[in-house]
Amino acid sequence: MVEIKENISLKPYNSWKVGGEAKYFVQPTNKEQLKEAYSWALEKDIEICVIGGGSNVLLSDKGFDGLIIQTSKFSELKNEKLENGFISFAALSGTSKSEALKVFLKHKSMAAIFLTGLPGDIAGGVVMNAGVGTNTQPKEFTEIVEWVEVLKPDLTFKTYKHSDLDWVYRKTKGWQPGIVTEVGFKYKHEPIDEVGKLMREATKRRIRTQPINKPSGGSTFKNPEGYTSGALIDGLGLKGFTIGGATVSEKHANFLVTDETGTAQDLLDLIKHIQVKVKEAHNVSLETEVRLIGDFE
Ligand SMILES: Cc1cc2nc3c(=O)[nH]c(=O)nc-3n(C[C@H](O)[C@H](O)[C@H](O)COP(=O)(O)OP(=O)(O)OC[C@H]3O[C@@H](n4cnc5c(N)ncnc54)[C@H](O)[C@@H]3O)c2cc1C
Known part of the structure; x- marks a missing residue:
């Protein structure tokens, strides 16, 4: 059974280190636990909010009067393939972006440069259509995602193809309502020898400007x-x-x-x-x- 805790400080779970307490708080480790927690909240008519890395949220000092589902333990990479000129793999939504970066890096992919220094997890990247201002390619999440799986309020899992969703500036529309549970990645396999150097440059640029x-x-x-x-x-x-x-x-x-x-x-x-x-x-x-x-x- 998934453990739902009460009155948990949210300060450790966001990058500003601010905010009050969550009335209820859960950190599922797999889809069954996530479903159980969601079902618990739906039955009791309790508002839910999912946070991943917490690097794009401002959490009120008054806390959250519902269930915070925090996904840092909901992490797994799977089904990595190199096929027909494409790298593809899937990741549970709480997997950190840096884990996805490592897969792309192994294949010397430009996608590793895009992900360099992007905080948070996979779902945060999809929900926000996270992107970088530099003129690299890829430069937004939309370019590396093939499909998105969502746990819907009727407790079924629904998979959206990339083209089912509307990917706009810092927002992805069309998957709501629900909780993003898994993401399929796909990007062309065009190895770049200087990937390490370009990643170091991207890191230096962030340190210099942020x-x-x-x-x-x-x-x-x-x-x-x-x-x-x-x-x-x-x-x-x-x-x-x-x-x-x-x-x-x-x-x-x-x-x-x-x-x-x-x-x-x-x-x-x-x-x-x-x-x-x-x-x-x-x-x-x-x-x-x-x-x-x-x-x-
Ligand atoms: C130092 C720093 C640098 C940054 N640089 C960039 C940058 O270059 N480009 C950029 O685009 N952003 C940047 N960001 C912002 C942020 O890191 C990104 O938007 C990131 O993708 C958010 O991921 P997260 O896991 O932290 O999301 P969170 O902050 O946890 O959540 C973001 C939103 O997604 C929702 N959400 C999270 N998980 C789920 C889920 N499983 N299902 C449904 N909804 C969910 C949350 O409710 C919230 O609305 C930066 C932030 C920091 C602190």
Whole structure:
């Protein structure tokens, strides 16, 4: 039987290290346990939220008044094949992106460069259609995914082909409602000798341009049409601007970082402050890329 815990702090389960407690919390290790937990919540009419790496979520200081399904133990790679010029494999949705990277690296694939430094797990990558700003190929999750399996609210597993889904900027539509359980990857096999060198360059670029040694949620805002959010925020002199324990990073203005006193409310207040300033100066509305979970003021 899957163990559903109560009143668990969510701070360790997100990259900002903020947030209150989950009323109920579960870490399934296989599909049966995941189904059991989902069924338990559905029967009791309890709201659920799935988090993987927690690197793109802002979890409320008030916590989450439902069941958090945290997937770091829901991890497995399988069915790796090299066939007809393609690398393919499947991964349970809580498998970290770095595990998928290792498979592509073994085949000296450009997909390994794409995945270099991308935090979180496979499902987070699919749900967010995670991508990189550099001009490499592949540059978004949509390019490496063949199919997505979802546990639906009627407790059946449904597999969506890539083309069944609508892959847009930092969002994938068409699989909801449900929980992403497994992902099939497929990418052309075109080995690149300098893959190691290109990965080291990608890592250096992240270290140079992102505050990766501090707690952050990555890019806070999506880039509005025709702009980059970081440039808009930087242009207003907001680098270093602080509310409570949350600060606009000096390295990258679209990254908000926290110190040990930082709270989710500090981050939200900072987000709102930036949105107001950018709207006043440029008449541009910044939409958060990070997903807000739980109740906020
Ligand atoms: C330092 C840093 C650098 C980053 N760089 C990038 C970057 O270059 N490009 C980029 O795109 N992003 C970047 N991000 C943001 C983030 O890492 C990505 O969006 C990542 O793909 C999120 O994965 P995750 O497992 O952490 O997702 P989470 O934050 O856990 O979840 C993200 C969303 O997916 C939902 N979700 C998670 N798992 C499931 C599931 N199994 N079923 C249904 N829904 C689910 C959650 O409810 C939430 O809405 C960065 C973040 C940090 C902290």
